[in-house]
Amino acid sequence: GGDDGDSGNGGGGGGDDAAKITVIPKNLGNPYFEASTAGSERAAKEFGGTIDEVGPGSGESGPDTQVSFIQTATQQGVNALVISANDQDALCDSIEQAQEVDIKVVTFDSDTSCRDVFVSQADAEGIATKQIELIADQIGGSGEIAILSAAANATNQNEWIKLMEEDLKANYPDITLVDTVYGDDDDQKSFDETAALLQAHPNLKGIVSPTTVGIAAAARYLSTSEFKGKVALTGLGAPSQMKTFVKDGTVTEFALWNPDELGYLAAFTADALVKGDITGEEGDTFEAGDLGEYTVGADGVVVLGDPFVFNADNIDDFDF
């Protein structure tokens, strides 16, 4: 039944009782979010809270698929929500409802216009420049490249793409971005779009895919084609999915912040909010377990840090 009461206590800074946190990823069945949830759970053990993961099935689409889960959680009167938002506006009323009953709302990976704190995987700048840097030295600083993105309307993807284009213009005059295609974070579409890219652009030298589903599908296609090793591929990927392709030489280097750490940090942030250690004001500081101390930046953003580069040497150390 509705525990608005004790969620009130929880919110009221009574750190004594364990923080009940509900994690709502964009969708289930995405290894990336599995890793982040694992991180959150690790964190919860450390600060002694409970994590409950719910979310839309990988089949479902649409901006408001997360609403019902937010509301259910609200009704269950949890202390905090940790959300990776499918849409930056659609969730707002349900989130505000949660906040009304003093539930703390932390977003991670992709933001909404209404939350207490956003835990950012890395500032967009860092991500964009890192990927361009990687592709640039994989293709030797010159030639045609293309981008394989997720959905055409994915907020963070588009922001990164914009920054990458600027970065290319500014610093890499010999590299031309010939095409940007959208795999909708769908295995098969990403796979076919990769094939189409190579068909359409015979001189393509490299592909950047800033989405874990996309890069994995692209790698799978390349590894089964004559372009393996000839066309460079980098972007943001999950080590567990990329391992085989790094080992067989399809991919040399790719980047990603550590989603495990992201989930870990998000959970700690939520806990800090629940305990009342922070309010989300700029300048608040809090301890995030073995990640050390973090400071809340402008308009309530906490940045995890620069993306991490995976390659043949270190990839075996990761299992998400």
Next chain:
Amino acid sequence: MRKSFGAVQALRSGTLRVEPGSIHALIGENGAGKSTLVKIVAGVHRRDGGTFRFKGNDVDFSSTAESKGAGIAVIYQEPTLFPDLSVTENIFMGRMPLGAGRRIDRAAMHEEAESIFRRLGVRIDPRRSARGLSIADQQIIEIAKAISLDASLLVMDEPTAALSGVEVERLFAVARSLRDEGRGLVFISHRFDEVFDLCDTVTVMRDGAYVGTEKVAETTVPALVSLMVGREVDDLFPKVDAEIGDVVLSVENLDSPGVFRDISFDVRAGEIVALAGLVGAGRSEIARAVFGVDKYRSGRVTLDGKPIRPGSPRAAIKAGIAFVPEDRRQQGLVIDSSVAHNIAGVIRGRIAKGGLIATGMENKAVRPWASRLEVKTNALDMAATTMSGGNQQKVVIAKWLATGPKLLIIDEPTRGIDVGTKSEVHRLLSELAGQGLAVLMISSELPEVLGMADRVLVVCEGRITAELARGEATPETVMAAATGTTPDQIHLEHEAEAVKEVTA
């Protein structure tokens, strides 16, 4: 044998005995139950009761496949073709010869189809698709289908309705040769000349009941007619004499290639004019053309002297024509909606306020009609599907009467209606005429025509071949004009007595 569909008892005591090596005619008015009998033999319907022996042993076919298997071939009254398939496939569907590797042997099929067509003396490309074949060609293919089965019993339900003289001759030649091979044939037709020309024995049915069997050699047309008609014509069809007003509808040499040619006639207020003729003569087409459902090539239709725009039922309705079509289940009723909706269907314009109709208002507008017609539906908003054929017919009539028409065209007013309701419908019609409504009635039932009509227009192969006043209209004169024979072939001198016998 017995069979009824809901309220309609199609067959009371259908009896038919067919010898091998003979051609057996089955005749009777429309709705006598011929086709129903045939469909039971074919396994389309299951009989409600009675016995059915084939080659000595009792049978009860639950599907057409079974009857085929047993060696019964049937030509149904209405062609059943697959427009998307080739002529050959239509002929052999369901039992195509298999060649090597279980694949159907097209060559063989075309071969056989060709030979059958040669035998029938027609030139149809067996490879063409059945779509767009003329009704006659479709009929031919039905015949070919039946022949190709080389069955021991071949039933033909009005195969000649749409055929030209030559084709009919060919068909008869084939039929005779089949008979001589020792097969049994059943031949259903409304054309006496054909019956006398082709058949050995003839069985007459009336109102779903067996009337009698005669050797063709030993009977005459008048005898058969009296058997078919044999009922008290006059009090079954009480047409009260209304004073005939001035011309309401006048049709001037209407012409529609392939269906009818230079049709001209008038219908006056208070008059019931009947279009008589054989099935397929073109009467429905004429009616549909007048009402504007079908387009016609030339000619003009005027109502109260005002010409009516061709090809537009709306214009016809506005002008004041009401049309009760032949097959009301198909065309007259909006089956899924309620009686009230149906009756109000065409008068919304009148009872609508600002384009809106309140159900109450609708029912109010409709009740008088319904009650006047004694439509036996307890609630007006009961679905039309749920009524007996008779009540449906009344609803359709009510629907149109509600428009307050000047002219009522009614095609086969009592087809499929049980005898009781029949006379109600007839009383209604003459009542309406009495009130000065002009009625154009199409009927294939001779007694109905003779009983109801002030004037009879006989249609034969798309032409009006005779116009008979009430007095001069007798079974023989009408039949003669309808079959294209001349009355004296049907011994006029007998006629008087014949009718006396009938009415006695």
Next chain:
Amino acid sequence: MNTALDTPPAPTRRRPDVGHILGGLVRSREIAVLVVLLLLIAVATFKSDGFLTGDRWRDLLLTPSILMLLAAGQTMVIITRNVDLSVGSTLGLCAYATGEIMSAGHSPWLAALGGVALGAGLGAINGLIIAVARVPALVITLGTMLVYRGILLRWAGSDRVNAGELDPGFLDLGTKQILTIPVLTILSLLVVIAVGYYLRTARGGRELYAIGSDPDAAALFGLPIRRRVLGAFIASGALAGLAGVFWAARYGGVSSNAGQGIELQAVAAAVIGGVAIFGGSGSVWGAAIGAFLLVTINRVLPILGVSDFYQQAVVGALIIGAIVLDRVLSSRAERRLAVDREATS
């Protein structure tokens, strides 16, 4: 399809009217679906007492408002023996257009008007192709579904309309309530009532049923078939446009995949609500309730502890169940009627 609805049960024949009304109530698909809906809500409320409080109550009413509009339009089309698969794309395109007009600084009213008008236009394209060329609606609207979506993708590209660009007053509309009833819900209920009233009592409405019930008969009636069918598609398009406007207000933002796949939900809602897919029968109330049910189910299942993975399956089962039930009922009704006829004769 569902003669069962219109037919009084045999025993009540003695007291037709009452009997009919009762029988109607008992058998009526609308009532049945409504009961299921209320049961769902009751159970949910019982399971989590916060279910009907404050904003949860609001959202319970608010979320179905969009699908209800689509279902109403879909009903008009299906009644004429057609179907409109393009409403999802139409919704998206109109929602985006509304947003763009507003972010171009025009008044929300103008924007909303634009959205609806655009919808009507797109519907007219469907209707013209189908009614004039007399081609199957299923395939044509499948085609236009892709075309409209393609145009939206081209137009929006990777861009999207954000809450910031929208008029604040307009956005408030998405959550404003009157006596705890959300404005959007009130509006779409009004629309549904209007459509239902039209279908039930207007000449044109009746003619839609006639056309779907038996096109040949409709022709003999001399009904303006093409014009009516065209009208139905225009209406469906306009309603989809209005749904687009609601979408923009409700979600405070529009992206190029807005409304993707919702067309099938609209069809499902109508079917569950008792609209016969082969035309001629069914009511817009039923469709609206069906829409409400579809949306609410996804809201309630998690509360009942049904895995969210199962939600699609449940909806699917609901559709199949509804149809098969219809079938069983109607065939039983037919048998009973045959017997009745025997009796009367």
Next chain:
Amino acid sequence: MNTALDTPPAPTRRRPDVGHILGGLVRSREIAVLVVLLLLIAVATFKSDGFLTGDRWRDLLLTPSILMLLAAGQTMVIITRNVDLSVGSTLGLCAYATGEIMSAGHSPWLAALGGVALGAGLGAINGLIIAVARVPALVITLGTMLVYRGILLRWAGSDRVNAGELDPGFLDLGTKQILTIPVLTILSLLVVIAVGYYLRTARGGRELYAIGSDPDAAALFGLPIRRRVLGAFIASGALAGLAGVFWAARYGGVSSNAGQGIELQAVAAAVIGGVAIFGGSGSVWGAAIGAFLLVTINRVLPILGVSDFYQQAVVGALIIGAIVLDRVLSSRAERRLAVDREATS
């Protein structure tokens, strides 16, 4: 729909065979679509010289193989005046099953067999509901589409089958070539030929056409309608299952949204290939070529500089164009026939 194909022009009546074949060839929808397809490829090759070399050639042939299977199945169903919207979900479920069987350590053969068998089973469920309860296929398969997908979601949950779990030999199948022709393509071509051969030369096949062409007549003929329709759905399901197996091999992995939305592509392919949506006419060759065209267009448009975003729109336009063209041709043919009759009578 396309009498134009089957009907010899009046003059050739004298020499039916030649005339028919010629008339057929000239008018044949299959040929027309094939020509469009080849033109597309030609232009693409001209525009980008690498288009037909090495793996680009391979993928050009490989990618359509899955949709071709679905289109073939869909054709069988549509010919009987039905439609099967559940093939996408069936594909997904079967692909996942295949993967699971293999990752459980069983042989690829067993896995493939399992996939196809499961597909046939799911198809049988559709067929039974539709043929026995005599309910509209459109709605029922819409329902099963959701149910099957729901089951898959439940089963797969957040899990997915990865390339690693699949048998290497099986994965190779996804790219292996014989004389530069990919094995999968060869296989699905063989299947299409088999189906086409059946539809053309087997009694059962012809009866499917008959049933779709005029159900009442089919009943009068005593054709086993239910059995045939059931058969068609089972075939469609089995082919979807096979497509699922191919999917696993081709994409080296299966997630719970595999095959989502592909059902509409399958219908589109059939329609573009000249299969009449109201049954009775059309060939599986046409459907296969249609599928090839659909896939290839998305491959070629970017080369022609048409934006990614427009691809859907083009496909949509293609569908509409095909249908409207059909309509125009057939009505013209009918007029011609009427004139013929006049002449002969």
